[in-house]
Amino acid sequence: LPRALLLLGPQRPWQRLPRHLCSSSSSSCGAADSPPAGRRCRHRLVPDAPTWRNVADSELPPPTAIDSDTIALLERLSLVQFDTADTVRVVAEAVRFADELRLVHAGPEVEPMTSLPEAWGWRCPLRADTPAEQPRTAVLSNAAQTEEHYFVAPPGNIAAKDSGRERLDRLAEGAKSKASRSSRS
Amino acid sequence: MSGLKRLWQGVIGLEVHAQISSASKLFSASPTAFNMPVNTQVSLFDAAIPGTLPVLNQRCVELALRTALALNCRINDVSAFDRKHYFYADMPAGYQITQHFRPLANHGRLEFYWQPDDNDPTSIAESVADIVQLQLEQDSGRSLHDSERQLSLIDLNRAGVALMELITGPTLTCGAEAAGFVRELVDLLRCLGACTGSLAEGALRVDANVSCRPAPPAAGDSGLGVRTEIKNINSLAALARAIDFEVARQAAVLDAGEEVINETRALADDATGRSVSMRDKERVQDYRFMPEPNLPPLFPSDLLPAASVDLPPPDQLPPGLRRRLRQELGFSYQHLASSVVAARPLADWRYLDAAVTAAKLSRPVTSPHLGRWFVHCFLGNCFRLLGESAAAEDSGISVESFGAFLSLAVDCAMISEEVGERLLERMFAQPSMDPLAEVQRLNWFLTRNPTEVASRFSQFFHRQDIASKNLDQLVKYGKFKLRGNSKKASVIEERFLALFMEAAEYTVDRTVAAKVVADILQSGVAPPPS
Numbered sequence: 214l215p216r217a218l219l220l221l222g223p224q225r226p227w228q229r230l231p232r233h234l235c236s237s238s239s240s241s242c243g244a245a246d247s248p249p250a251g252r253r254c255r256h257r258l259v260p261d262a263p264t265w266r267n268v269a270d271s272e273l274p275p276p277t278a279i280d281s282d283t284i285a286l287l288e289r290l291s292l293v294q295f296d297t298a299d300t301v302r303v304v305a306e307a308v309r310f311a312d313e314l315r316l317v318h319a320g321p322e323v324e325p326m327t328s329l330p331e332a333w334g335w336r337c338p339l340r341a342d343t344p345a346e347q348p349r350t351a352v353l354s355n356a357a358q359t360e361e362h363y364f365v366a367p368p369g370n371i372a373a374k375d376s377g378r379e380r381l382d383r384l385a386e387g388a389k390s391k392a393s394r395s396s397r398s
Numbered sequence: 399m400s401g402l403k404r405l406w407q408g409v410i411g412l413e414v415h416a417q418i419s420s421a422s423k424l425f426s427a428s429p430t431a432f433n434m435p436v437n438t439q440v441s442l443f444d445a446a447i448p449g450t451l452p453v454l455n456q457r458c459v460e461l462a463l464r465t466a467l468a469l470n471c472r473i474n475d476v477s478a479f480d481r482k483h484y485f486y487a488d489m490p491a492g493y494q495i496t497q498h499f500r501p502l503a504n505h506g507r508l509e510f511y512w513q514p515d516d517n518d519p520t521s522i523a524e525s526v527a528d529i530v531q532l533q534l535e536q537d538s539g540r541s542l543h544d545s546e547r548q549l550s551l552i553d554l555n556r557a558g559v560a561l562m563e564l565i566t567g568p569t570l571t572c573g574a575e576a577a578g579f580v581r582e583l584v585d586l587l588r589c590l591g592a593c594t595g596s597l598a599e600g601a602l603r604v605d606a607n608v609s610c611r612p613a614p615p616a617a618g619d620s621g622l623g624v625r626t627e628i629k630n631i632n633s634l635a636a637l638a639r640a641i642d643f644e645v646a647r648q649a650a651v652l653d654a655g656e657e658v659i660n661e662t663r664a665l666a667d668d669a670t671g672r673s674v675s676m677r678d679k680e681r682v683q684d685y686r687f688m689p690e691p692n693l694p695p696l697f698p699s700d701l702l703p704a705a706s707v708d709l710p711p712p713d714q715l716p717p718g719l720r721r722r723l724r725q726e727l728g729f730s731y732q733h734l735a736s737s738v739v740a741a742r743p744l745a746d747w748r749y750l751d752a753a754v755t756a757a758k759l760s761r762p763v764t765s766p767h768l769g770r771w772f773v774h775c776f777l778g779n780c781f782r783l784l785g786e787s788a789a790a791e792d793s794g795i796s797v798e799s800f801g802a803f804l805s806l807a808v809d810c811a812m813i814s815e816e817v818g819e820r821l822l823e824r825m826f827a828q829p830s831m832d833p834l835a836e837v838q839r840l841n842w843f844l845t846r847n848p849t850e851v852a853s854r855f856s857q858f859f860h861r862q863d864i865a866s867k868n869l870d871q872l873v874k875y876g877k878f879k880l881r882g883n884s885k886k887a888s889v890i891e892e893r894f895l896a897l898f899m900e901a902a903e904y905t906v907d908r909t910v911a912a913k914v915v916a917d918i919l920q921s922g923v924a925p926p927p928s
Contacts, residue, residue: 290483290684290686292485327689327691328691328692328694330694331695335694336696336697337697338453338694339453339456340427340455340456342422342458343421343427344421344422344427344429344430345428345429346429347428347438347439347440347441349435349437349438351442352437352445352447352554355447362436363436363551363552364487364551364552365550365551366541366549366550366552368543368548368549368550369543
């Protein structure tokens with residue numbers, strides 16, 4: 214597989230993988246840069262041993278505050294309601310965990326990779342403009358309620374029953390106190 | 399309105415969504431025919447059934463590139479698709495596949511003519527609009543709201559149809575200019591075969607972004623004011639009115655010292671252009687744009703050869719054609735803006751060109767009548783007598799004959815408008831006829847000599863039927879003149895003038911005749927016929 218990768222498309226940093234990933238000491242690879250017997254493959258991007266590093270809180274940027282407005286926005290965007298302060302705390306911790314990504318500086322010359330096909334240099338596949346008949350029954354078969362072949366849906370976008378700022382404030386406060394308690398402990 | 403215009407100037411940008419005329423949808427093989435039974439053109443992908451993937455339609459990209467080339471856009475080397483997330487029942491996936499970060503093309507321009515003053519038929523202005531971005535995106539389905547039963551009925555036939563979104567820069571200044579731009583864009587899209595351009599059918603949708611800034615702008619201040627977005631516009635006239643209403647509303651708000659709220663407004667009344675606020679100002683919309691992971695990037699240069707097949711050169715596309723008609727042949731706005739200009743085959747304009755040369759008219763033609771003679775009269779006769787698909791040459795009237803006609807009629811110097819129309823009808827009936835000989839034979843030349851006109855009028859005036867039928871009018875005229883009521887008197891003069899012109903078969907000059915009629919009536923006594 215690595216050989217096939219090298220044949221397709223332009224070279225990207227992560228494509229410069231070693232020609233052989235085998236950890237065995239056999240010299241059956243036959244490649245010119247095969248390692249001496251008994252030693253593992255060496256490549257500057259692939260380390261010999263796992264290199265976990267604990268990131269200290271002080272290295273990270275200031276934590277994102279999840280206040281009432283943010284909770285309201287998240288609820289509206291995701292259509293998921295936060296029920297307890299614990300839920301908010303979990304979200305805050307998840308955001309904090311993802312903050313570690315901000316420490317990675319790949320530099321401006323490295324283009325972000327959206328998907329593997331893009332990295333392999335695949336171009337967007339194109340389809341000829343020929344219509345195909347679509348049976349109506351298949352598409353409507355999952356619908357709980359239909360009327361004269363229309364899908365039936367609730368009216369427009371109804372605003373979620375606004376239980377008020379008190380609920381949001383309570384959640385935000387509860388999450389903040391729980392977070393400060395856990396960080397102190 | 400003029401009082402407000404002294405202080406504030408409208409700044410308008412348009413977002414145009416044009417439905418691409420392809421046989422199947424953008425990412426699936428569903429048909430795109432108009433007005434089909436409900437939910438019969440929906441594939442599993444369009445209904446967002448899991449386990450389906452998008453596959454890009456080549457024809458849609460070709461037509462979008464064709465439009466980008468015609469608009470002089472800079473086509474990007476790499477283009478990619480993105481997801482725009484929001485929840486609505488007519489968009490089953492919960493996101494729309496669009497091109498936010500890397501669109502197909504940028505930085506185009508469209509030149510167009512528009513009419514600044516509705517009341518003045520000779521007013522015309524030329525503008526250039528910037529096309530900031532051109533991108534492909536999916537359409538959503540249609541929803542019918544039943545407020546009685548508190549539900550919506552969703553039809554996904556339209557969901558997934560390819561749309562071309564064109565975003566203009568904030569360079570338009572008023573409703574008439576915006577309408578002129580959309581009119582030219584529609585003609586261009588129809589000419590390219592990219593879109594049917596029907597606003598009424600919903601094939602072309604326009605949203606306007608409107609803001610105000612001080613007029614004239616303060617030196618060194620290029621900032622833009624807070625803008626509002628107007629949606630739900632169904633016609634060109636409604637677009638112009640909605641924009642003018644919104645500019646006036648914002649100017650009033652700013653004059654009162656208040657601030658304009660950034661909001662989305664829906665057009666409520668087509669006749670006045672009144673719009674109402676659609677969404678709560680506190681509601682922030684976060685679309686969470688992210689690259690579409692299921693679609694590798696597109697390289698538009700691969701499809702440029704297919705896109706530019708049979709692409710007419712710029713001076714044969716509607717904007718270039720109109721510029722030539724205006725600058726060389728002096729067309730007035732009314733005929734320039736007519737959709738006839740874009741719809742006729744190019745052979746018709748070559749015919750006109752040759753006829754103008756044959757008529758030895760000096761270019762640029764300054765007479766405003768050329769447009770009327772060709773577009774309204776000549777092509778009108780073609781359409782009426784020979785059918786919709788007839789070209790100018792099918793009339794059988796040779797270029798020389800039409801040239802001779804133009805040299806007689808174009809300035810209305812030798813024959814009047816009414817005579818010209820009748821002459822043209824006769825030429826269509828008998829294409830080989832020489833117009834000059836015909837006019838000489840029928841003595842249809844315009845008479846300008848006052849004495850001659852006077853004698854013709856007095857002959858007309860002393861006719862038995864005229865005198866007897868209009869005796870009461872003459873009596874009234876005398877009374878008005880005695881009382882000094884000149885307005886009512888002139889009404890009667892005009893009545894006599896109209897009768898005279900009709901009787902003389904429009905072979906007398908109108909201005910001269912009007913003076914003659916007034917003189918004779920005022921003198922009280924018409925000289926006996928000589």
